[in-house]
Amino acid sequence: MSPIPTMFFSFFLLLLFYPSCFPARTAPLSSSPEPATTINHNSTWPNFQKFLDASKGRHFSGISELKKYMQRFGYLQVTDTTSGDEFDERFEFAVARYQRKLGLTVTGKLDSDTISEMTLPRCGVSDTLPTSNLHAVRHYNYFNGKPRWSRAIPTTLTYAFSPNCMASNLKLSDIRLVFRRAFSRWSAVIPVNFTEAETYGFSDIKIGFYTGDHDDGEPFDGVLGVLAHGFSPESGKLHLDAAETWALDFESEKSRVAVDLESVATHEIGHVLGLAHSFDKESVMYPSLKPREKKMDLKVDDIEGIQQLYGSNPNFNIKTLSQSDTSSNHGIDSKIELRSSRWSFAIAMLAIMFVVC
Numbered sequence: 216m217s218p219i220p221t222m223f224f225s226f227f228l229l230l231l232f233y234p235s236c237f238p239a240r241t242a243p244l245s246s247s248p249e250p251a252t253t254i255n256h257n258s259t260w261p262n263f264q265k266f267l268d269a270s271k272g273r274h275f276s277g278i279s280e281l282k283k284y285m286q287r288f289g290y291l292q293v294t295d296t297t298s299g300d301e302f303d304e305r306f307e308f309a310v311a312r313y314q315r316k317l318g319l320t321v322t323g324k325l326d327s328d329t330i331s332e333m334t335l336p337r338c339g340v341s342d343t344l345p346t347s348n349l350h351a352v353r354h355y356n357y358f359n360g361k362p363r364w365s366r367a368i369p370t371t372l373t374y375a376f377s378p379n380c381m382a383s384n385l386k387l388s389d390i391r392l393v394f395r396r397a398f399s400r401w402s403a404v405i406p407v408n409f410t411e412a413e414t415y416g417f418s419d420i421k422i423g424f425y426t427g428d429h430d431d432g433e434p435f436d437g438v439l440g441v442l443a444h445g446f447s448p449e450s451g452k453l454h455l456d457a458a459e460t461w462a463l464d465f466e467s468e469k470s471r472v473a474v475d476l477e478s479v480a481t482h483e484i485g486h487v488l489g490l491a492h493s494f495d496k497e498s499v500m501y502p503s504l505k506p507r508e509k510k511m512d513l514k515v516d517d518i519e520g521i522q523q524l525y526g527s528n529p530n531f532n533i534k535t536l537s538q539s540d541t542s543s544n545h546g547i548d549s550k551i552e553l554r555s556s557r558w559s560f561a562i563a564m565l566a567i568m569f570v571v572c
């Protein structure tokens with residue numbers, strides 16, 4: 216082969232495979248927010264970073280705050296917090312329970328994955344810890360006593376927004392739309408309908424945005440930290456922390472600490488209906504949600520959990536959901552096809568070169 220066609224062919228091959236040999240950097244997401252751990256907020260949780268790699272047998276100044284966190288979310292008994300700043304055996308056991316529940320590697324130490332999870336914003340509802348199903352396949356859980364709305368199924372639950380306590384940065388009409396969509400995700404899978412009531416006082420589900428202590432024993436803590444809480448049936452209380460930067464979409468809301476309202480609304484409705492937190496990281500009922508993260512589509516775990524309580528909506532077909540879940544493979548398939556077509560093209564060009572030379 217003479218030098219010129221060889222050079223041409225080499226250059227051609229370089230062009231052809233450039234994206235595979237030197238992959239371009241993936242385009243950043245629209246606003247490339249910083250990791251949650253670097254964001255300053257009012258919660259004390261970011262201070263937990265200083266306990267990185269702490270383990271049993273030593274004294275760590277201020278670790279009693281982390282014990283309060285573990286107590287608040289159900290991993291440590293009130294009586295276990297009396298040992299102050301000592302990383303004792305009971306605390307190690309609590310850390311291991313937390314790791315097991317949240318799907319982390321169980322070490323009993325405050326390793327980086329565990330500390331990172333603890334500093335994420337999350338739901339204020341305690342993680343119930345049934346001992347009977349720790350090794351079960353399912354991840355969904357219920358509140359103690361497995362309460363649900365005790366009405367004949369099918370049924371309709373009404374909801375209303377507090378006339379006095381709403382988000383200052385959002386229009387009521389937008390909030391109503393978000394909640395209508397969030398309720399419809401659940402009504403699509405169970406035989407329960409939701410309609411907005413005309414009067415707040417007589418509605419089954421009462422939704423409001425509150426700041427700090429708001430007289431239900433579960434005070435909010437400012438930006439990030441605890442985002443919201445929903446009470447078990449048949450309380451109907453669904454409260455959101457008014458201090459959050461609630462977002463309808465991340466195109467118009469650029470804040471690094473923005474929280475997706477629809478994701479949180481969908482999660483808290485799950486509590487109002489009777490679901491506790493799930494172990495499944497992908498499920499809507501998983502307790503934490505990163506700033507600027509969207510997680511609003513019910514997963515199989517959420518659906519199976521809620522259908523155990525209320526039965527299935529006769530129009531719902533889980534096969535439809537499974538098909539849409541697997542549709543993401545199409546991108547992988549097309550990449551493989553594209554790569555093989557490039558090879559076919561290159562081989563064809565090589566053959567032409569030999570004929571020409």
Ligand SMILES: [Zn+2]
Binds near residue numbers: 339483486492502
């Ligand atoms: Zn929750």
Ligand SMILES: [Zn+2]
Binds near residue numbers: 425433444
């Ligand atoms: Zn509340």
